[in-house]
Amino acid sequence: MSIFSYAYSVPFPKDSKITRSQAFEALRYKARAPMAFVPAIASAEVLEENPTYIKRKTGMKSGIEMTEDINLYAPSLVTFKSNTGQLVTNLISENAEGARFLTFTFYMPFPDVEPGSEAEATKKREMEGACKGAVAQSLKVMLEMFEEGRLN
Numbered sequence: 001m002s003i004f005s006y007a008y009s010v011p012f013p014k015d016s017k018i019t020r021s022q023a024f025e026a027l028r029y030k031a032r033a034p035m036a037f038v039p040a041i042a043s044a045e046v047l048e049e050n051p052t053y054i055k056r057k058t059g060m061k062s063g064i065e066m067t068e069d070i071n072l073y074a075p076s077l078v079t080f081k082s083n084t085g086q087l088v089t090n091l092i093s094e095n096a097e098g099a100r101f102l103t104f105t106f107y108m109p110f111p112d113v114e115p116g117s118e119a120e121a122t123k124k125r126e127m128e129g130a131c132k133g134a135v136a137q138s139l140k141v142m143l144e145m146f147e148e149g150r151l152n
Helices: 020-032 118-147
Strands: 002-011 041-050 053-060 065-073 077-082 087-094 100-110
Touching (some): 020 041, 020 065, 020 077
Antiparallel strands (some): 041 053
């Protein structure tokens, strides 16, 4: 079994007026309806929800279906743990200079991929590209929601 473990950050625009709480509200929206944020996701159905937890059934465009337990730790962290063993985090952070970042971490087991194989190298390259795209697209949608006045 091969494991894909990766983290990727994108900076918020320096001139952005979005607050941390507004950015977190966008992540809460993403937890409920992720399709616009993550291109690889085809569908999502919320099965259970309270202010700090969401359980959802997620369908990927690849055909994989999973159930995810999502924990919301306002104002900076959302964790997604699936029944496939996958763990993803979405983090809103700042550096010492006050610049804000959106960082996703990914831990994904691939049971049918042999460690050290060419298939593993190919899969990891594909996943890095998909993960980078998911973070960039998530920030883009977050900022669009802010500009449209859809975040409190």
